[in-house]
Amino acid sequence: MADELATSLPLRAAATVAFAALLSVLLIVLLRPLLVRYALARPNARSSHAIPTPQGGGIAVVAATIGAAFAAAHFWPGTAVLAGPLLATFAAAVLVAGVGAADDVRSMAVVPRLLLQALAVVVVIDALPHELRIVAFLPWWVERVLLVLGGVWFVNLVNFMDGLDWMTVAEVVPLTAALALMGAAGALPPQGLVAALALCGAMIGFAYFNRPVAVLFLGDVGSLPIGLLLGWLLVLLAGSGHLAAAVLLPLYYLADATITLLRRLIRREPIWQAHRTHFYQRATDGGFSVPEVVARVFLGNLVLCALALVTVLAPSRAGNIVALVLGAALVGWLLLTFARGKK
Secondary structure, eight states, X not given: OHHHHHXXXXXXXXXXXHHHHHHHHHHHHHHHHHHHHHOEEOOOTTOOOSXXXXXXXXXXXXXXXXXXXXXXXXXXXXXOTTOHHHHHHHHHHHHHHHHHHHHHHSOOOHHHHHHHHHHHHHHHHHTSOTTOOSSTTXXXXXXXXXXXXXXXXXXXXXXXXXXXXXXXHHHHHHHHHHHHHHHHTTSSOHHHXXXXXXXXXXXXXXXXXXXXXXXXXXXXXXXXXXXXXXXXXXXXXXXXXXXXXXXXXXXXXXXXXXXXXXXXXXXXXXXXXXXXXXXXXXXXXXXOOHHHHHHHHHHHHHHHHHHHHHHHHSOOHHHHHHHHHHHHHHXXXXXXXXXXXXX
C-alpha cells in the first residue's frame, strides 16, 4: 500500500491542485458580477490602486480550498484526510472569513474583530494533537497560549501584507508548494499535505484575476482565513521537528509586518488605521513598480523555500543555523532595498 501510494502521489497531488484552481476560477467568474455591485474597494491611505476595484475573491479561494480538500479524500484512499484537526481548521477558517466579509462590507470595530479571530485560533489550536510540542522546555499550557497569540498575529499578518497586486500570490503559492513537498517527504500529516495542495491550487486560480493591474482583490474575507490556514500548516511543520523550516518559509512576511508594527508602536501611531509604511509599500513609493516589487518577493520566497527544504531533507543543527542566517540575511537585504527605493 505504501509503495502504491508513493507511486501515485504526484498524480494525486496534481489532480488536487488542478481541481482547486479550476474550482477557484469558476467561482470567481460566477461571483464577480455580485462583487462588482456590492463589494467595491475604494482607494484609501493604504491603497496601491487608483480606481474602485471589487474585493471578495477570497470567497472563491477559501471555498475552492475546502472543496478540493474534501474531493481529495476520494483521491487518497487509506489516508486520514478528513481528520478532526482539518475539519476544525476549516470551520475556524469559515468563521474568520465571515469576520472578514463583515469588515469588507462595513468596517468592524477592532475589539470584536480580534475576539472572533482569537476564538477561531483557539478552535484550531485545541484540535491539535495533545502530544504536539514545538518548544519542549516550556510548560504545555504556556506553549499553547503562545500559539494562540501567534496565530492571531499570523491571521492579521497576511491581511496587513495583502496590499499589492499579486503580493499574496507571490507569498502563498511558493510557500504552500514547499509545504506540499515537505508533506510528501513525511514532514506533514496527510491532512496538512492535502490542505497545502488545495490552497496552492486555489491561489493559482485566483492569480489570473489579481495580476497587475488587478480586476479583483482577495479582501479580508480571503486574507484572514488564508493566514489562519498557513499558520496551522506551519505549526504542524514545527511540531514535526522542523522549526527552522517553519520560520524560514514565511520569513519575509514576518519581518516586514512585524518590524513595521513595532515601528508604528514606537511612534505611538494607531496600528489599526490604514497606512503605507510597510517596506513593500515604501518600495513602490520609492520608484519600484508593482511587478518589480512582487518579482523580488517571489524570488526571495523561492530561496527561502529552498533553504527550508534543505533543513527538512537534510536536518542538522549546524545546517539549520546556516539556513536561518542565510535566510535572515536575504530578507534583511530585501527590506533594505525596498526602504531605500530606486536611486
